[in-house]
Amino acid sequence: MLHIAKNLVQLKSTLRSTHSIVFAPDLLAIENNTLASILNGVPALIVTTKSVNSLYGSKLRRYLAARTPTLDYRIFVLSCEESSKTIDNVLAICEQAAMFNLKRRSRIVAMGGGVCTDLCGFAAAIYCRGVSHIKIPTTLLGIVDAGIGIKNGVNVGSNKNKLGTFYPPEYSILDPSFINTLDNRQIRCGMAESIKIALVSDRELFEIIENDGVELINSRFVDPWASAEAVVRQSAIRMLEQLNKNLHEVNDYARAVDLGHTFSPYLESISQYTLPHGEAVAIDMGISVLIGRSLGLLREDTAGRILSLIRNLGLPLYYSAMDPVELWRSLDLIRAHRDGRLNLVVPTDIGTYAFVDDLSSIGLNGLMALVVELREQNGEFDRHRAMVP
Amino acid sequence: MLHIAKNLVQLKSTLRSTHSIVFAPDLLAIENNTLASILNGVPALIVTTKSVNSLYGSKLRRYLAARTPTLDYRIFVLSCEESSKTIDNVLAICEQAAMFNLKRRSRIVAMGGGVCTDLCGFAAAIYCRGVSHIKIPTTLLGIVDAGIGIKNGVNVGSNKNKLGTFYPPEYSILDPSFINTLDNRQIRCGMAESIKIALVSDRELFEIIENDGVELINSRFVDPWASAEAVVRQSAIRMLEQLNKNLHEVNDYARAVDLGHTFSPYLESISQYTLPHGEAVAIDMGISVLIGRSLGLLREDTAGRILSLIRNLGLPLYYSAMDPVELWRSLDLIRAHRDGRLNLVVPTDIGTYAFVDDLSSIGLNGLMALVVELREQNGEFDRHRAMVP
Numbered sequence: 140m141l142h143i144a145k146n147l148v149q150l151k152s153t154l155r156s157t158h159s160i161v162f163a164p165d166l167l168a169i170e171n172n173t174l175a176s177i178l179n180g181v182p183a184l185i186v187t188t189k190s191v192n193s194l195y196g197s198k199l200r201r202y203l204a205a206r207t208p209t210l211d212y213r214i215f216v217l218s219c220e221e222s223s224k225t226i227d228n229v230l231a232i233c234e235q236a237a238m239f240n241l242k243r244r245s246r247i248v249a250m251g252g253g254v255c256t257d258l259c260g261f262a263a264a265i266y267c268r269g270v271s272h273i274k275i276p277t278t279l280l281g282i283v284d285a286g287i288g289i290k291n292g293v294n295v296g297s298n299k300n301k302l303g304t305f306y307p308p309e310y311s312i313l314d315p316s317f318i319n320t321l322d323n324r325q326i327r328c329g330m331a332e333s334i335k336i337a338l339v340s341d342r343e344l345f346e347i348i349e350n351d352g353v354e355l356i357n358s359r360f361v362d363p364w365a366s367a368e369a370v371v372r373q374s375a376i377r378m379l380e381q382l383n384k385n386l387h388e389v390n391d392y393a394r395a396v397d398l399g400h401t402f403s404p405y406l407e408s409i410s411q412y413t414l415p416h417g418e419a420v421a422i423d424m425g426i427s428v429l430i431g432r433s434l435g436l437l438r439e440d441t442a443g444r445i446l447s448l449i450r451n452l453g454l455p456l457y458y459s460a461m462d463p464v465e466l467w468r469s470l471d472l473i474r475a476h477r478d479g480r481l482n483l484v485v486p487t488d489i490g491t492y493a494f495v496d497d498l499s500s501i502g503l504n505g506l507m508a509l510v511v512e513l514r515e516q517n518g519e520f521d522r523h524r525a526m527v528p
Numbered sequence: 529m530l531h532i533a534k535n536l537v538q539l540k541s542t543l544r545s546t547h548s549i550v551f552a553p554d555l556l557a558i559e560n561n562t563l564a565s566i567l568n569g570v571p572a573l574i575v576t577t578k579s580v581n582s583l584y585g586s587k588l589r590r591y592l593a594a595r596t597p598t599l600d601y602r603i604f605v606l607s608c609e610e611s612s613k614t615i616d617n618v619l620a621i622c623e624q625a626a627m628f629n630l631k632r633r634s635r636i637v638a639m640g641g642g643v644c645t646d647l648c649g650f651a652a653a654i655y656c657r658g659v660s661h662i663k664i665p666t667t668l669l670g671i672v673d674a675g676i677g678i679k680n681g682v683n684v685g686s687n688k689n690k691l692g693t694f695y696p697p698e699y700s701i702l703d704p705s706f707i708n709t710l711d712n713r714q715i716r717c718g719m720a721e722s723i724k725i726a727l728v729s730d731r732e733l734f735e736i737i738e739n740d741g742v743e744l745i746n747s748r749f750v751d752p753w754a755s756a757e758a759v760v761r762q763s764a765i766r767m768l769e770q771l772n773k774n775l776h777e778v779n780d781y782a783r784a785v786d787l788g789h790t791f792s793p794y795l796e797s798i799s800q801y802t803l804p805h806g807e808a809v810a811i812d813m814g815i816s817v818l819i820g821r822s823l824g825l826l827r828e829d830t831a832g833r834i835l836s837l838i839r840n841l842g843l844p845l846y847y848s849a850m851d852p853v854e855l856w857r858s859l860d861l862i863r864a865h866r867d868g869r870l871n872l873v874v875p876t877d878i879g880t881y882a883f884v885d886d887l888s889s890i891g892l893n894g895l896m897a898l899v900v901e902l903r904e905q906n907g908e909f910d911r912h913r914a915m916v917p
Contacts, residue, residue: 141772143765148549150768152678152696152775153542160537226619233691237684243777244867265654268679268692289541290657295626302622303657304693307541376532379539383530386541388632478633 156307160287160379162372166275166314167198175206177273177310181246182211184236186259188219188251191277194320199250212248213239219254221412224293226302232262236270243267246309250275253285253416257303260291264306271309277317279329279360280417283336283374287311288382299404305387315371318360326356327453328417331399333374334448335420339395340381342490344373345448352452392477393494398484399424405469409460421454422461422513429509431485433501436493445486446516457517463507470498545696549676549768551761555664555703556587564595566662566699570635571600573625575648577608577640580666583709588639601637602628608643610801613682615691621651625659632656635698639664642674642805646692649680653695660698666706668718668749669806672725672763676700677771688793694776704760707749715745716842717806720788722763723837724809728784729770731879733762734837741841781866782883787873788813794858798849810843811850811902818898820874822890825882834875835905846906852896859887 140151163173187196196216203210215235217228236247247270249259256274263272276286292303318326330352337345348355351366360367381396388394403419410419428445431437449456474481483495498506529540552562576585585605592599604624606617625636636659638648645663652661665675681692707715719741726734737744740755749756770785777783788809795808817834820826838845863870872884887895 141765141768146551148765148768150547150549150696150772150775152545152547152772154545154694154776155540155542158539158541160539162535226615230615230691233684237687237690242864242867261654265650265691265693267690268681268694292657295622298626301626301656302619302654304654305543305657307539376530376537379530379537383539383541386539387543475631478631 157309158289158307158311159309160311160313160375162313162368162375164314164368165316166312167195167202169202169205174202174312175210177312178203178210178212178246178248179206181244181271182239182241183213183246183248183273184232184239184241185212185214185248185250186232186235186255187214187216187249188255188277189216191251191255192216195250195277195317217255217258219251219258221254221294224254224257226293226295228258229261229265229293232258233266236262236266241266241270243270246271246273248273248275250277251281252276252278253281256281256286257291257293260289260306260308261293261303264291264304269306272306273310273312274308275312275314278321279318279326280332281329282313282315282317282371283329284332284378286313287375287378289386297408299407307386313371313375315360315367318367321359323356323453324415326359328415328420330356330452331417331421331424331449331454333370334445334452335399335424336374336377336381336396338424338445338486338489339398339484339492340377340490341373344370344377345489347373348452349448352448356452392480393482395484395492397482398427398486398492401473401481401483402426402466402469404473405466406458406461409462409465410458414458418455419458421449422456422458425449425456425513425516426466426506426509427483427485429512430483430495430498430501431487431493433505433509434485434495436485436487436495438488441486441488445489450516455517456513457510461510463503463510466510467503467506546698547678547696547700548698549700549702549764551702551757551764553703553757554705555701556584556591558591558594563591563701564599566701567592567599567601567635567637568595570633570660571628571630572602572635572637572662573621573628573630574601574603574637574639575621575624575644576603576605576638577644577666578605580640580644581605584639584666584706606644606647608640608647610643610683613643613646615682615684617647618650618654618682621647622655625651625655630655630659632659635660635662637662637664639666640670641665641667642670645670645675646680646682649678649695649697650682650692653680653693658695661695662699662701663697664701664703667710668707668715669721670718671702671704671706671760672718673721673767675702676764676767678775686797688796696775702760702764704749704756707756710748712745712842713804715748717804717809719745719841720806720810720813720838720843722759723834723841724788724813725763725766725770725785727813727834727875727878728787728873728881729766729879730762733759733766734878736762737841738837741837745841781869782871784873784881786871787816787875787881790862790870790872791815791855791858793862794855795847795850798851798854799847803847807844808847810838811845811847814838814845814902814905815855815895815898816872816874818901819872819884819887819890820876820882822894822898823874823884825874825876825884827877830875830877834878839905844906845902846899850899852892852899855899856892856895
């Protein structure tokens with residue numbers, strides 16, 4: 140719409156996009172037509188990680204080769220550690236796309252964890268002023284969280300995701316069978332995000348994780364299959380419902396999915412990113428739960444139930460290097476990042492939450508006491524389960 | 529909107545934006561409140577070029593200083609040649625933004641030519657996953673064309689605009705008084721884009737340029753003032769109307785504003801970008817006009833009238849290094865870029881146009897003849913006006 144006045148012309152524009160999230164168990168099974176039918180007719184640069192390539196590369200190549208020449212693709216293998224989340228790797232993907240002679244009607248396909256899907260989303264957003272992209276997350280964390288969002292980013296020095304875009308994928312393809320080759324710690328980290336989304340939106344999902352979470356981790360999401368499917372499906376759908384409320388974050392920065400993501404940036408930072416994201420989220424949820432209890436927003440027994448689940452799944456509630464004074468100070472950075480408001484998400488029951496801006500009634504002393512309590516709970520847990528956070 | 533089915537969830541999203549184009553003569557006059565009121569309340573990194581800084585830097589600083597401390601800004605001066613259109617300069621702008629501690633609610637302001645506005649638009653699109661940006665074009669070409677579009681881009685090697693985004697500015701601020709310090713050749717190049725938009729959409733604008741174009745160039749858009757204003761305003765509005773039809777180029781690549789932009793990439797390329805964009809557009813329009821005449825789409829006298837205007841304004845119709853065989857071959861690249869169709873825009877009268885896909889009835893021989901005709905017309909013109917293309 141163009142509005143023309145004397146000294147002012149306004150062009151109001153609308154950009155529409157459709158992001159399809161496809162549940163496709165055994166995606167690379169030779170008889171599964173899902174991926175082939177999606178890739179058909181559009182040239183694709185498929186980017187995968189060294190570790191995914193070593194596990195699934197030959198299966199992927201066999202799958203695609205069975206459909207050649209109908210599929211037009213090139214595979215690019217890229218090392219995808221957290222330290223690989225750089226603009227240089229985004230440009231390396233663009234360079235591959237150019238060497239493959241990709242034009243505007245083409246796709247970049249990410250098959251990997253969060254770093255891979257972030258790099259590919261960013262590359263797709265800027266190559267030829269934007270091409271389509273597809274995310275095939277291969278970690279549980281990717282399947283239930285990072286792989287279905289529309290944000291991407293790279294780090295600049297110690298600034299996490301300082302550069303990036305909001306850029307909806309055309310498809311996210313979710314296949315729980317990739318979880319088979321994850322180690323337990325990675326699976327637990329993904330479960331932390333599932334607990335997060337359950338806590339803010341889905342009591343039933345929480346109870347599935349309570350009942351079958353340990354078995355799911357031990358069986359690597361094979362048994363019980365119905366619960367494995369439910370966790371993947373429900374986590375993804377609930378996440379999408381939350382994102383859908385404010386997809387481009389243009390309204391405000393009060394987002395339920397930020398449960399577990401207020402203290403965790405500090406924790407990850409002091410660990411120099413050796414503390415996995417999901418574990419940092421688990422600790423952050425522990426703190427948030429106790430803050431909710433302290434403020435009278437969450438019942439004592441419910442708080443205990445949530446902490447028990449986190450511990451039972453083998454996730455930490457405490458990180459030895461964390462300093463309550465620094466933790467308290469780190470909230471200023473979060474406030475700045477969220478446009479001046481803290482928007483701390485605290486559960487008020489299983490499936491409901493509140494935003495808290497003012498922690499002055501808790502204060503640094505209260506926070507210290509909470510941290511001590513979490514250390515004790517975690518310590519007990521360590522003795523029982525020989526876990527090292 | 530979230531549609532949930534068994535194996536498929538679709539998230540349909542809409543991103544809205546409002547791009548305000550403000551006509552603001554004498555923007556930097558101390559009593560002009562336009563820029564101050566726009567900048568008020570939002571931190572801004574103002575990026576300007578070395579040449580604009582030497583001409584307007586002190587005026588800009590005086591203007592802003594008169595409003596300090598209500599304005600929160602930092603000025604960054606960057607060399608902005610065509611060779612500066614690199615991802616490294618985009619990152620340099622982002623680095624300045626980070627050093628200035630800009631958060632998501634902030635702005636990057638470009639005051640300069642097309643390279644500056646492109647670099648800033650790109651930086652704004654990726655810094656903190658997207659901040660607002662403002663374009664203040666200081667060239668006539670920027671005012672009537674590049675400064676009001678939503679595309680940005682940088683070159684990768686010889687690939688023009690290989691990386692970039694569609695990213696609407698929040699404001700474009702158009703001030704014809706910047707034209708005062710342009711040299712004649714730059715002004716003529718801007719006029720080429722005005723002729724382009726007039727040819728496809730506005731007979732009245734074409735006639736204003738016919739009547740007053742030479743005087744406008746010689747007076748640097750001071751006399752006649754009514755015509756100067758009309759050329760800026762009408763060119764910008766017509767351009768916006770055209771862009772508005774297909775802002776993100778998601779429909780197709782048949783765009784009226786591509787008149788003059790089919791053969792010109794080849795011309796710019798063989799000149800190694802020493803041939804200014806506007807002159808390449810003028811030559812391309814000359815070829816397109818003669819193709820229209822050859823195909824019987826454009827009357828002979830109208831074709832002559834258009835070529836006369838181009839010549840009278842001191843714009844070339846011919847470039848000595850151009851090779852009809854290569855020109856013909858270059859169309860394949862354009863077809864690939866436009867998703868398989870040539871979509872050559874040819875005028876069918878003053879203010880109307882057609883798309884041509886098939887040049888086989890003209891062929892290479894016909895194109896050669898057209899080029900010879902343009903060389904002769906240009907040569908005559910060179911002898912009369914001592915112009916060197």
